[in-house]
Amino acid sequence: MPELALTDGEVQLLESRLRERRQQIGVELGGLAQTLVEVRAARGAESVDDEHDPEGPTLSSEWSRIHGVHGELAASAHAVDAALERLATARYGLCARCDLPIGFARLEARPEATLCIACARAGER
Template identity: 35%
Template sequence: MTDPTDAETRLRARLAEVEERVVAQRRAVDGIVESARDSNADDEHDPEGATLAWERQQASALAAGAETERRELLAALDRVAAGTYGVCEVCGRPIPAARLEARPAATRCVEHAR
């Protein structure tokens, strides 16, 4: 079984990193939107590189991924508080420490991973 204090410390540290990433990605999206607002250039047909639309979509996808990870980490902290962190939701066996190290918000053991 995973030490709840250690698990909570690691989860909170990871959550802080992810929250910084969420803020940074939101800023990136806002910056791209703002720069597009001030320009009437047809970037959809620019042969020199990526379009603003592509950059905005990329930054939005990264922000969404960070938001998803944030929700998963918050749910993991709830499991720590409930005493169920590190227990597979399918079979009830402990999730290996190496898996929790790689995926701190894991809810399933390797055998039942999706």
């Protein structure tokens, strides 16, 4: 069953969701950047032996964990920015692969989605 194109009201709702999400990611990224600075400072001050507490997370593992989260957030920020750009060019809500409407239900769950559900399933590895 083909999805319907978005109505103006739906587009507005999704746009405000995207803007909220973008703002939230910005705040989280800012907090994370601060944590990275702190971990880096603690790491620099740490002695050569960072295996002294095998029970607790080492600064190195904390560092890579934060780096991982940072990467994910940055990717989300990029996806949301791209969605906002598509909104500006009226490409929003259309599948990047087949050009059919993605459908409101899917966009409501994932406003930054670029593929319709059929293409997303076909593209899954």
